[in-house]
Amino acid sequence: MAMAAIVINANKEPLYHAQGYVFGTLVDINIYGETEARASALANRVLQDFQQLHHQLHAWKNGPANQASQESASELMHVNTAFANSQQPVKLSPLLTKLLSDAQALSLRSEGLFNPAIGHLISTWGFQQDNFGVSKIDPDKIRSLVKANPAMSDITLKNGEVYSKNPWVKLDLGGYAKGYALDQAVQYLRGQQVQHALINIGGNIIAIGQHGNKPWRVGIQHPRKPAAIATLDLNDGWAIGTSGDYQRYFMLDGKRYCHIIDPRTGYPVQHTQAVTVLIPPQPHAGVLSDVASKPIFIETEDKKSHAAALLGIAYYMAISEDAHVLITENMAQEIEWLDEKFKLNAHVKLIKP
Amino acid sequence: MSNLLNRSGAIYRQLRAGDWLIIIFSLAITLLLFQTLWTNEHASKVQVRLGDTVYGTYSLNQNRDIVIEGGIGTSVISIAQGKVRFSKSPCHNQYCVHQGWLVRAGQAAICLPNQISLELIGENKPYDSLNY
Incomplete structure (x- = not known):
């Protein structure tokens, strides 16, 4: 009887849920406390804004070449073409100017571990397409791309224009755009006086308000199973982001090659399965939730804390290749383990501040 | 009263090693079933989404x-038998x-290229969104 009452209440609660596919991933929007009509209009607008951002920022074309379904080139792709051909400055939209200068600053702070200039490496590994993967690794090409050393410090932004002194710079904002989109959505929804919402773009989540009288609750994906390993409450203004070797990868000769590439070696990282960062409320919480997991993912275990400190990350968790968990004490206090193996704490190592 | 105690004591003494094994075994099974069926929320339905719309709930x-x-x-x-999976995909x-x-409520599988998602629904959703 009690159970039935709960179900009825759950069906009546003013929770609107929408899904869409943007940025090559799944977007999941929950809005609480609005009428269905208003929530649906707001969610649609957010999805449209995401779509527009994607059109401006995508680094490669969707769909097979020479087909009608192919997307048109984005502003970012035009910039990349210009970089490859000359050092002449090209005009930039105000939005892209802002994003590139922010991405440049973050790349600098991360000592180049967050490097959106390595688009050529990413495409060499076959990740700049929807059906990704390569059948053969090309060590010579990888070596020469690492030697060319494309970096965000190679580009100069001035008077609404940009140029690169290094023709090997190819921008890919795959580790930035989703985070920016989260911040943009939060700004829009708060401007519309939305009190409660949870926005998830491919595993980067940000919270506004809460789910009725309790906080929004998010699950952290198990890197090797279709289940959550843990849950945590995401309070108003907090963001969370995960980078995983299971999101985009291919297998070759029994080895896993994921989309997260160490810019120093040119090879996919193989010592880490997943890194989750938790970001307290701040103006660019969404961007940080997207960007900050990459440097921590790329660094080896002994240097992960250093990589986290560079971007001011206080809460994070890393799951190593052999399924051991490295977690900051404050993050351990936030999460509730679901997975039995981790719950027993046998695999969990706390990092003291 | 003491008679009764004596008699129950006699019953214990009559139990053989095999009987004890059965008792321990059934206790263990009960505990195991309790853990898997009770503590982990089993799902009753699956919601299938195609693109941005709910395709169906089964x-x-x-x-x-x-x-x-x-x-x-x-x-x-x-x-099949309370479970669901993608069994064929063009991706x-x-x-x-x-x-x-x-199997469990809250579990999800997504096919990004074909834009189809599965989500298991139970009586209590363990979380609002998955950080995958």
């Missing part, structure tokens, strides 16, 4: 295949098929 208490035309081709979703990497069977 009971897990049946055996059937659901055939869906997605953006790049035909996906097959199989429901290149087959992540969705490799996810295998989903």
